[in-house]
Amino acid sequence: MASERHSLSLTDVGLRVKALESVLTEKGLIEPDALEALIDTYEHKIGPRNGAKVVAKAWSDPAYKERLLKDGSAAILEFGFSGVQGEDMVVVENTAGVHNVLVCTLCSCYPWPTLGLPPIWYKAAPYRSRVVIDPRGVLEEFGLNVSDDVEVRVWDSNAELRYMVLPERPDGTDGMSEDQLAELVTRDSMVGVAKVAAPN
Amino acid sequence: MNGVHDLGGMHGMGPVNPEANEPVFHDEWERRVFAMFVATFAGGNFNVDMFRHAIERMGPAHYLESSYYEHWLAAIETLMTENGSITREELTARQAELAKGAA
Numbered sequence: 569m570a571s572e573r574h575s576l577s578l579t580d581v582g583l584r585v586k587a588l589e590s591v592l593t594e595k596g597l598i599e600p601d602a603l604e605a606l607i608d609t610y611e612h613k614i615g616p617r618n619g620a621k622v623v624a625k626a627w628s629d630p631a632y633k634e635r636l637l638k639d640g641s642a643a644i645l646e647f648g649f650s651g652v653q654g655e656d657m658v659v660v661e662n663t664a665g666v667h668n669v670l671v672c673t674l675c676s677c678y679p680w681p682t683l684g685l686p687p688i689w690y691k692a693a694p695y696r697s698r699v700v701i702d703p704r705g706v707l708e709e710f711g712l713n714v715s716d717d718v719e720v721r722v723w724d725s726n727a728e729l730r731y732m733v734l735p736e737r738p739d740g741t742d743g744m745s746e747d748q749l750a751e752l753v754t755r756d757s758m759v760g761v762a763k764v765a766a767p768n
Numbered sequence: 769m770n771g772v773h774d775l776g777g778m779h780g781m782g783p784v785n786p787e788a789n790e791p792v793f794h795d796e797w798e799r800r801v802f803a804m805f806v807a808t809f810a811g812g813n814f815n816v817d818m819f820r821h822a823i824e825r826m827g828p829a830h831y832l833e834s835s836y837y838e839h840w841l842a843a844i845e846t847l848m849t850e851n852g853s854i855t856r857e858e859l860t861a862r863q864a865e866l867a868k869g870a871a
Contacts, residue, residue, distance in 0.1 A: 580867075581838055585797040587862035588845060589804060591854050597811060603803035610802065611792045652806075673776030675820055676836070685802075688794075689786040691836045697778040709784045724776065727817065761786075 615684035618649050619732060620753035622659075622682060623764075624746040627737045637661055640732065644682060654681035654730055660723060661734045662760070667714050668721045669707065669760030670731045671699045677725035679732050683758055690759065700724065710761040733758050738766040769821070772828035798837040805840050814847045822846045 592598045622644055626633040636643035640657035644650065657679060660668040672678065673696045678686035689695050699706045703720045707713070714720055723731045735757040741749060744767075756762035775781070793799045809819065822843035823831070831839065848854050 581841065582795070582797045583863050583866055584845070584859075585800050585804075585841060586866050587859050588841070588848075589800055590866070591858050591862050592804065592808070592848065595854060597813070597848070597853055598804060598807040603800065603807060606803040606806045607793075607799045611799070615792075671776075674773060675823070685792055687786070687790045688836060689784050689790075692784075693775055693778075693781040693832060694784045697775040697781045698784070700776045706784060710786060727820070 610680075610685055614680065616682075616753075616755035616758060617750070618647065618684075619679070619682035619755070619758045620750040621647055621746070622649070622732070623734060623753045623758065624749035626659075626734055627741075627749055628746050633734070636734065644732075649681040651681050653677070654679045656729050657682070657732060658723075658729060659732050659734050660721070662736045662763075664718070664736070666719045666721060667707075667760065668723060668731075668733045669699060669703055670723050670725060670733060671696060672725040673697070673700055674726070677727065677730060679730040682732055683755060687755075707761060710756065712762055733760040735760075735762075735764045738764050740766040769824045771824050772831055773824050801837045801841050801844070804844055808844055808848060813851060813853065818847060819843050 589598070589600070589603075593600055622636065625647075626636050632643065632646075635646075636659050640659040641650070641655070643659070644654070644657055662668055670678075671690070676686055676691040678690065695706065700722050703722050704714055707720075725731055735753065737749075738752065741752070752764050752767060754762055754764065757764045793802065805819070808814070809816070814822075820843075823839045825846070826834075826839065826842050830842075834842075845859065849856050849859070
């Protein structure tokens with residue numbers, strides 16, 4: 569709206585944030601101590617290491633992988649990962665013939681319980697606009713070249729449904745423990761803009 | 769809503785430019801906005817659909833030019849004023865006080 573635009577051009581964002589927090593606190597609508605705990609949870613506790621554990625188990629345990637692909641929410645919940653922005657999960661498997669990549673074209677829907685908060689690029693206009701029409705070009709920007717004989721599937725998340733990619737297990741990982749495997753799994757591989765690299 | 773936020777398939781948005789080792793929050797104010805969203809949501813002031821809709825109601829140029837957590841800030845301001853919890857006047861008055869204090 570026009571009036572909002574004018575006030576925005578005059579006011580520093582940090583100042584607006586301080587003012588909002590100050591007024592909301594004064595009215596008892598938020599509690600600053602509770603805010604600290606929330607920030608800590610999402611900055612340090614909930615993140616892609618959760619998803620990596622899920623991937624490592626799927627690689628190690630065929631029965632778990634089957635459960636994961638059949639009912640992502642339930643299988644992920646076996647780890648205790650659930651809740652806000654991850655209530656309904658579908659896990660899509662990358663194979664030699666299929667490469668999956670995720671997006672939310674309308675906003676930023678992303679599986680918080682398994683991957684934490686999304687990076688800026690995922691939430692910004694270039695990725696959201698282009699990955700649905702030129703996924704191979706976008707993947708090239710991430711340094712990932714997907715050959716023409718591999719099908720690329722783009723999954724547009726929505727308010728009700730979140731996705732996670734089960735990346736391919738790389739070569740050279742035979743006999744590794746789940747913990748060791750989890751260490752190899754990157755956030756980007758679970759969004760589908762990277763593959764998991766083979767260990768050195 | 770078929771607003772500018774409906775970005776799938778649009779041309780001309782430029783390169784993705786992913787940041788290596790990107791931090792979860794780039795500024796202290798982003799942390800505060802994130803937490804305020806969770807707190808005001810948990811307080812039952814709005815649901816997530818209302819929150820998205822408030823973002824979709826931003827001016828289109830402003831939406832495209834502002835950063836992600838600025839969208840959240842705009843939405844919280846909009847929803848908490850529209851539901852009568854606070855007023856725009858209270859916000860602008862507090863902004864002015866804080867600006868004076870910082871000067």
